[in-house]
Amino acid sequence: MVKNGREQPVVINSNFFTRSSVVETFTNIRALIIDMDGVLWHGAEPMPGLCEFFQTLRELRIPFILATNNARSTATEYVTKLAKMGVTVVIDEVLTSSMATAQYLSEHFEPQVTKVYVVGEAGAIEPLLARGFTLTGLYEPGADLVVCGMDQTITWDKLATATLNIRAGAKFVGTNGDVTLPTERGQTHGNGAILAALQAATDVKPLVIGKPEPIMYRQALSILGADLATTVAIGDRLDTDILGAVRAGIRSLMVLSGVSTEQDLAVSDFQPTWVLPDIIEVTKALRGESVNWR
Numbered sequence: 500m501v502k503n504g505r506e507q508p509v510v511i512n513s514n515f516f517t518r519s520s521v522v523e524t525f526t527n528i529r530a531l532i533i534d535m536d537g538v539l540w541h542g543a544e545p546m547p548g549l550c551e552f553f554q555t556l557r558e559l560r561i562p563f564i565l566a567t568n569n570a571r572s573t574a575t576e577y578v579t580k581l582a583k584m585g586v587t588v589v590i591d592e593v594l595t596s597s598m599a600t601a602q603y604l605s606e607h608f609e610p611q612v613t614k615v616y617v618v619g620e621a622g623a624i625e626p627l628l629a630r631g632f633t634l635t636g637l638y639e640p641g642a643d644l645v646v647c648g649m650d651q652t653i654t655w656d657k658l659a660t661a662t663l664n665i666r667a668g669a670k671f672v673g674t675n676g677d678v679t680l681p682t683e684r685g686q687t688h689g690n691g692a693i694l695a696a697l698q699a700a701t702d703v704k705p706l707v708i709g710k711p712e713p714i715m716y717r718q719a720l721s722i723l724g725a726d727l728a729t730t731v732a733i734g735d736r737l738d739t740d741i742l743g744a745v746r747a748g749i750r751s752l753m754v755l756s757g758v759s760t761e762q763d764l765a766v767s768d769f770q771p772t773w774v775l776p777d778i779i780e781v782t783k784a785l786r787g788e789s790v791n792w793r
């Protein structure tokens with residue numbers, strides 16, 4: 500850059516690739532889409548401030564959907580889990596990636612004449628049966644769809660049945676693409692790793708429904724009857740919760756109580772609208788109290 504005939508140093512704004520230093524005002528929030536693991540609890544342990552968070556949502560009459568990529572558990576199991584932690588929610592306030600998958604498939608296929616082979620547990624199976632799909636068994640040919648959800652009882656025979664059906668032309672669908680699964684022993688393989696194995700065996704890429712694809716968020720917005728402009732997604736994972744919100748066109752609030760860290764944020768090419776440490780701070784922000792935005 501030349502100014503007054505002299506070469507001037509080019510100043511690069513160090514904030515350019517990071518979140519804006521001016522935090523958008525936390526207002527105009529009429530509905531929330533809330534991730535569960537890493538936001539509301541760690542495994543069986545509720546996060547501090549869990550009951551106060553839900554009391555605040557009820558008092559302020561903010562409708563919400565609890566949206567999880569976890570395909571293994573049913574909505575009823577989540578309602579029961581929260582009840583044990585002192586929180587009352589209803590089944591209609593829960594949306595798992597399996598429920599989202601069953602809904603999506605029922606919109607694109609005729610359940611009464613569509614046969615599905617499922618690699619998955621009750622969480623994946625029940626929503627498909629509830630929509631009227633017919634499930635096929637081990638080594639049974641002729642499935643129209645192969646749905647792969649989280650299956651901790653996976654076997655050689657299940658993988659072989661899925662592979663044979665996909666190679667014979669069944670459409671390949673994954674409830675969610677998370678490649679890892681946090682456990683008390685550390686990170687193990689998630690549903691995305693099973694999808695990768697089937698993709699390697701069939702050379703067919705799965706259609707994935709869960710976050711960061713925007714399908715679940717769109718379904719949640721529809722259930723809530725909410726607008727893009729007045730809805731906020733809360734989550735702990737940049738690569739699923741926050742990226743999904745970006746793709747769906749809604750604002751997002753990342754909490755630092757789960758998987759993603761401030762170090763992850765520093766190197767990410769997309770950003771949440773807001774960052775807070777945990778739901779205690781989210782509760783304060785919803786109540787209009789001052790919080791330290793990160």
Ligand SMILES: [Mg+2]
Nearest residue numbers: 534536537735
């Ligand atoms: Mg989470």
